[in-house]
Amino acid sequence: ETGVTQSPTHLIKTRGQQVTLRCSSQSGHNTVSWYQQALGQGPQFIFQYYREEENGRGNFPPRFSGLQFPNYSSELNVNALELDDSALYLCASSLVPGGPYEQYFGPGTRLTVT
């Protein structure tokens, strides 16, 4: 157990809908990163939040957005869902951004878009 939790564990949505995924970081960690992992592939970096501000973004369209709250928990929102958005969504928390610090991953949310 890493202390990072995600909800829900599984989700089925229809193309065009919107979805919100949630992540609670490990105690004391102020940095949360989100990743998309398609089946059989490595995770792809979506964005990172540090102290409630976006701190870097990967190659994902604006319909992928996020928030970080004062308690450092985080949300990932995806609008206008597409079939290709079906994936395992992982969040990871770390003590600070950067440096050789551990990133602790949550168990993931499996999103299926039909």
Add this chain to the structure above:
Amino acid sequence: KNQVEQSPQSLIILEGKNCTLQCNYTVSPFSNLRWYKQDTGRGPVSLTIMTFSENTKSNGRYTATLDADTKQSSLHITASQLSDSASYICVVSSGLGAGNMLTFGGGTRLMVKP
């Protein structure tokens, strides 16, 4: 473009045998290299983190090596166990800022058979 390539893509070994997984990267600047173990449908769990100045690091039966000159890393698993069956992902960090962007390899899927 930052890239991390892993080989082999998949590997089957008998319980008790050793194996070595390879990782080549073209990430700049380089901050650190990490190896993760990921069970199917779960979040990755960190095995080792190595910075530029480290060329070997062990974690139990797992030993990672790093050659920063040739930009290669390996993960050696000794006396494999059935519980080692998982995907092993090599991840390279490009340093401070930009969300501590991590570049993930596609992983090596290891199956240990009795």
